[in-house]
Amino acid sequence: MPDQPSDEPEIVGEILPAESAPPAPVETGYTADGVPTFESVREKIxxxxxxxIGSAELASETTEGRTIEAQYDARQRAAAERLAQIRASMSEKADEGP
Structure with missing residues (x-):
């Protein structure tokens, strides 16, 4: 045995790894039958x-996004005007009678 200072205790034995718990099951988002879980579907949605929403917000901040919004608004107004014209012409025909 090598010379050891008298104030240190002699180490006897071996160090064993701590007993570990079994690994937790990995959450795949599917049941054992291969069916998606409610939580995984909800998370995907x-x-x-x-x-x-983020893409729409970013797109609306660009020049092209604002141009497209203006075009959409113009189409909506034109469609509303055309619908009003059609309704007016139908009510005129209804007033004339058969």
Whole structure:
């Protein structure tokens, strides 16, 4: 045995790894039968929804986005005017009678 200072205790034995708990099951988002879980479907929908909202917000901040919005508004106004014309012409025909 090598010379050891007398104030240190002699180490005897071996170090064993701590007993570990079995690994937690990995959440795949599917049941054992391969069916998606409610939580995984809900998470996918929420992710897609927030991504689409973010994309729309970013797109509306660009020049092209504002141009498209203006074109859409113009089409909506034109469609509303055309619908009003059609309704007016139908009410005129109804007033004339058969």
């Amino acid at each position: 929420e992710n897609r929804y927030t991504t689409s």
